[in-house]
Amino acid sequence: MTDTIVSYLANFEPFKSFLAFLTESYGANGPTIFAFLIFLVAVIIVVGALATIGGLGTYAERKISADMQARMGPNRVGPYGILQFLADGVKMLMKEDIVPKDADRFLFFIAPMLALTGVFGTLAVVPFSSGLTLTDLNVGVIYLVGIGSLVGLAVFLGGYASNSKWSMIGGMRGASQIISYEVPVVLSILAVVLLSGTLSFGGITKAQGGWPHEWFIFHNPFTFLGFFILFIGSLAESNRAPFDLPEAESELVSGYHTEFTGMRFAFFALAEYIEVFVLCGIAAALYLGGFQVPFNLGGDTIWGQLLQLGAFFSKTLALYYLVIVIRWTLPRLRVDQLMSMCWKYLTPIALFNLIGVGLWMWLFDGKSLFTLLFKSGAAAAGIH
Amino acid sequence: MMGLASYLIISSILFICGVVAIMARKNIVAILLGLELILNASALNFIAYSRFLNNNIDGHIFSLFIIVLAAAEAAVALAIVLRFYQIRESVHVDDATQLQG
């Protein structure tokens, strides 16, 4: 736990003197308690911001799809309809909370909570900037995979508890899809771990640079493939089209959340949109340089932090836009196509990538393709 | 700070729960749940001893292998349960009488 919000703040002189003052006036345990309070505030800020982003995601989805289909999209509530998600949220709150007659009430109650817990749990390790990371766990990658799979369980339990055939089929599809696509995703994450030699997101991001040629996606041909495997797998893990089989509207009414109303449905929807954001952020941090800014502009000052936040969010939101465009472009796969794509194509390619990255590390001593080409070109031209 | 004994008590509670689940349940999946509890109890013991007694990494390695074994065991056992259900249309242990003489 090296670079967290607390340790970042602790480097500032005024903050140190403030802490010393508090320690003198309130007793010996001042720094610990205030570190905890600052952490709490940071957590609340991050969760609130991400919930807002999740809400705005629904708006962005409707607006972008409207744009692609030459419609207007929501345009009544607020300027350009941007407050539509608030109106939707209020509507959800006011709705009647229906529990189907023979539903398993306990599981029906716990499934949306599990989905939201899993997604908010992943926020703990997302590297927003070098200062604003809630905690830079040294096993961050594994933690993210583990906590993220709570969502799969929630999808399954939601489908099971509803006691409806549509929900059941949706839940089964969701769970099998999520645990299957975890394999290629984890394998392509492992390739990056192999390159950077660390499991923490901060360390992986710092192993890359600000310029595109220093990103892991352009490190060598194998990682170039690996990024696309990670991205496709992330699409499938977050149940987005073209892999939205668990909630296929035209086959199952609405899949695993058919029977959910009001707040519970809102939890599922919010969890889905935040999960898409988190997975895009993870893809950006692992392969696209994350928060790294060219020339390390701004350094450790507050402006540097803002630039890093800007870099992270621009990459992530670009991927988010791509996800939405893909949803409104591609048709949905069949279940057998989905499974054969995972097990017969993505997993072997990901394994091949992992071996390829290992070979690359061994042959070229971990140098990137760009370095090799540039260095050999310079050597051939006689320049040092 | 918490001592070794508190961890051992927790792991013994886990272990007893697992044994009771194995003895009292007739559903094969429930028996597997009890088995997972027992494996967790032993892994917890290994890590507790490795922190409080000699602080080397071997306890962690043992726990990792226990987790690996538990995963493999769960996969194979559940496959057997599914197969058994296809054949006998039941997951009751008392129905598994085909190998009796």
Added chain:
Amino acid sequence: MFDLILFFTSAILTVIGAILVVATKDIMHACVYLLVSFLGVSGLYLTLGADFVAAIQLVVYVGGVVILMVFAVMLTGGPHAQKQNKFGIVKTALMGNMRTYTVGGLIGALVLLMMVKLYLSLFKIYTPKELPEYLPTVERIGKALITDHVLAFEISSVLLLGALIGAAIIARPRKNRIN
């Protein structure tokens, strides 16, 4: 302070989850309680400074084993189909008898006494000493796995491959023999 809070939360989660796994009738609920118990055990690993094992516990149990269990419960007919088996045996012969309760209580008391005896000796032998700092364990585990324990590591990979293939072969659908 923080360690204490984490320890007590995890311990309560672990124990309550484990007891509810045994106590609840519905096996689907038992799976969810098992998940709670595993999360608690993961927290306990964290208080013991085993960060890597805690994360692996999350991945394997939360992401793998519990979902597998839930799948198996659902594919075998759910909780309602299992109240009684095909031959109508709901409970074994002596269950719920006065004699059973007596013998069970005696055995329980015996086990409890044994445990108390064991733990008392443990309390006497064990003297608390200065505990080491929490150190990252990932690198040490990695080195140990490919130096001292490399044979077990390789064998476990073979075991996993065998389990994968075996599970796939055992659970594959039977071919319909149409005569």
